[in-house]
Amino acid sequence: MLIVAGHLTVAATQREAYLAGCEGVVEQARRTPGCLDFAISADRVDPQRINVFERWSSRADLDAFRGDGPDDAMSAALVAAEMAEYHGATERSLT
Structure with a gap:
């Protein structure tokens, strides 16, 4: 299993627009074979921070989804x- 996690920083005034632009990416990722989980969400404390969490079955699945990466507008923000x-x-359930 492969986990990708971290955060992005955008201007506080652009965060909601950035997140809205990510909705299609999240939907597409969750439909992609090998995607176990995919979330992009606003941080509850920092108005500039966007949290990212992805879980994939394999590197090949992640690479197939990633392609060329984010578009220029998303990267510019x-x-x-x-x-x-x-x-x-290994995985151990905590629930």
């Missing part, structure tokens, strides 16, 4: 980004 990739072979 970013002030900063901090993302990391985590690999895990």
Whole structure:
């Protein structure tokens, strides 16, 4: 399993528009084979922060979805980004 997690920073005045522009991406990701979870959401404390969490079955599934990455308009709105990739072979339910 592959986990991609981190956050994006945008101007506070642009956050809602940025998130609205991500709705199609989230819907598409969740329909993609190998996507186990995909979320892009507003941070509850920082008005500039957008949290990202993705869980994929494999690197191949993630790469097939990613393609060329975000479009130019989405990239231009970013002030900063901090993302990391985590690999895990086991899962233990906490619920």
